[in-house]
Amino acid sequence: MSKRRIAFFFVLILSLFMLFYGVLVEQFMETGINGSILCLSCIGIL
Amino acid sequence: MFRWLYAKYVRISVLIGFFFAGNNYFINGIYQGNGKGFFFPGLNCYACPLARFSCPLGTLQHFIGIKTFPFYVLGFLGLIGISLGRLVCGWVCPFGFFQELLYKIKTYKIQVSQKYSYSKYLVLFILVVFLPVLTNQPWFCRLCPAGGIEAGIPQIISNASLRPLIGILFYIKIGIVLVLISSSIFIKRPFCRFTCPLGAIYGIFNKITLFRIRVDESKCTKCYTCQEVCPMDIKIFEVPDAVDCIKCGECIRNCPEGVLSFKYGFSPDFKGSFEKDKNSSS
Numbered sequence: 067m068s069k070r071r072i073a074f075f076f077v078l079i080l081s082l083f084m085l086f087y088g089v090l091v092e093q094f095m096e097t098g099i100n101g102s103i104l105c106l107s108c109i110g111i112l
Numbered sequence: 113m114f115r116w117l118y119a120k121y122v123r124i125s126v127l128i129g130f131f132f133a134g135n136n137y138f139i140n141g142i143y144q145g146n147g148k149g150f151f152f153p154g155l156n157c158y159a160c161p162l163a164r165f166s167c168p169l170g171t172l173q174h175f176i177g178i179k180t181f182p183f184y185v186l187g188f189l190g191l192i193g194i195s196l197g198r199l200v201c202g203w204v205c206p207f208g209f210f211q212e213l214l215y216k217i218k219t220y221k222i223q224v225s226q227k228y229s230y231s232k233y234l235v236l237f238i239l240v241v242f243l244p245v246l247t248n249q250p251w252f253c254r255l256c257p258a259g260g261i262e263a264g265i266p267q268i269i270s271n272a273s274l275r276p277l278i279g280i281l282f283y284i285k286i287g288i289v290l291v292l293i294s295s296s297i298f299i300k301r302p303f304c305r306f307t308c309p310l311g312a313i314y315g316i317f318n319k320i321t322l323f324r325i326r327v328d329e330s331k332c333t334k335c336y337t338c339q340e341v342c343p344m345d346i347k348i349f350e351v352p353d354a355v356d357c358i359k360c361g362e363c364i365r366n367c368p369e370g371v372l373s374f375k376y377g378f379s380p381d382f383k384g385s386f387e388k389d390k391n392s393s394s
Contacts, residue, residue, distance in 0.1 A: 071378060073320045074194055081190025088184025093175070097184060098149030100174050101166035 123203060123360060130154070131206040135162040135262075151188050153196075154205030155310050157259040162266070169310050173240055173250035193317030197324075201304055201311050202343070202358030207258040208304050212343050214296035222298045226345060229305050229356055236309035252309060254281050260289045300345045305356060315355040322378070323359060327352045328371040338363035338372065348372065 088094065134152045136143045143164055152165035168185050175182035192200060201208050215221075239252040253259055264285060267274055295302045304311050325348060332349045339347050341362045346354045348363050349371075364372040 068378075070320050074322070074378075077190050077194050077317070077320065081187045081194065083187070084183040085187025085191065088182075088187055091183065093180075093182070093184035094149045096175075097151075097166050097171050098146065100171065101148035101163075102144040 120365070124209075126203050127206065127209045130204045131209075134164055134206070136164050151185065152204075153192050153200045155207050155256075155258045155308065156205075157253075157256065157263040162262070169240060169256075170250060170253050173244045173252060176241060176244040177248040177250060179245075189313055190317075193314050194321055195323065196314075197318040197321030197359065198311060198314045198355075198357060199321075199323050199359040200314055201308075202360035205304075207261070208301060208308075208343075208358070210261075211292075211296040211301045211303060214293060215298075215300055215343070217297050219297060223345065224299055224302070224305075226305075226356065231306045232308055232312040232315075235307050236312045240309045255285055255288055257285070257289045257292045257303065260285045265289075301343050304358070305344055311356075311358075318355050318357060319353050323374070323376050325352050325357065325359060325364070326373050326375045331369050331371045333369055335368060337366055337368060341366045 134154075134156045143162065145164070147164040148166050150165050151168045151171065152163070153168070155169065156163055156165065156167050157170070168189055171185045172182050172189075175185065235252070239255065243249070243251040264282060268278065268282075292303055299305075327349050329349065334349060336347070338349060339345060342348065343360060343362065344354075344356045344358055346357055348354065348357065351357075359374070361374065364374065
């Protein structure tokens with residue numbers, strides 16, 4: 067198996083794990099809530 | 113492979129489609145639907161009143177700021193990266209397309225060496241990782257010109273109650289927007305090449321992604337047409353899996369010898385490998 071394939075499958079498995087674990091620990095919800103508030107960074111308020 | 117992708121107006125149609133899919137122009141105020149739990153693959157300000165999806169970079173900084181490992185966003189970026197690489201920059205990101213349109217203005221053009229493109233990794237480390245860890249604030253968002261154009265300026269125009277709240281960073285951001293707009297007229301996609309941290313992340317995956325450009329080196333005359341038409345100013349015949357290649361297909365469409373093509377999958381595709389493939393199969 068070439069190095070590229072090994073790297074591909076390593077990143078694939080790692081990414082799938084992180085995505086599903088992220089959903090499991092409610093980071094999906096956190097993303098939704100955080101994205102729904104007006105953060106005002108865009109107008110430069112600290 | 114993917115010959116239909118080379119047609120002149122396919123990419124522009126896809127870019128416009130994603131622009132309207134990622135932004136909600138038919139409601140007033142900030143969009144707060146379920147879409148915000150998902151990511152827009154390109155740079156699309158998540159605090160924008162019009163954005164339907166979250167920005168992966170904004171979310172990444174948020175999780176870094178609250179000292180939580182960003183599993184969800186890194187998983188998403190990894191999956192997009194290995195399946196498409198920087199194709200997202202060429203086919204999805206409305207901000208990159210905006211710079212391409214500005215470069216079409218006929219005037220004096222400046223060629224900037226590709227060696228400066230590593231500066232975006234510095235931006236990624238300082239503004240997306242280091243400063244958010246230190247201050248708990250999304251520093252890239254505060255300076256992001258895409259956020260300035262898509263969210264900051266429209267909000268200040270549409271919402272008078274926000275105007276007294278404007279801080280000094282807003283004027284710095286407007287300055288960055290103006291510099292970017294003016295430089296995009298003279299330099300090919302300057303933000304994508306030298307600054308964009310999201311492009312820097314996707315670029316890492318260009319070496320292992322399934323979606324690639326194949327070069328038949330035996331037929332290449334090195335006429336440099338591919339570099340002339342490339343929005344990222346890459347010599348694709350030298351480095352087919354270049355970190356900065358956004359896989360827009362302009363080189364494939366304009367190559368006079370027809371030596372370039374898209375491919376998807378694992379088969380060898382590096383320089384000269386096309387001939388090797390044919391020899392090995394015969």
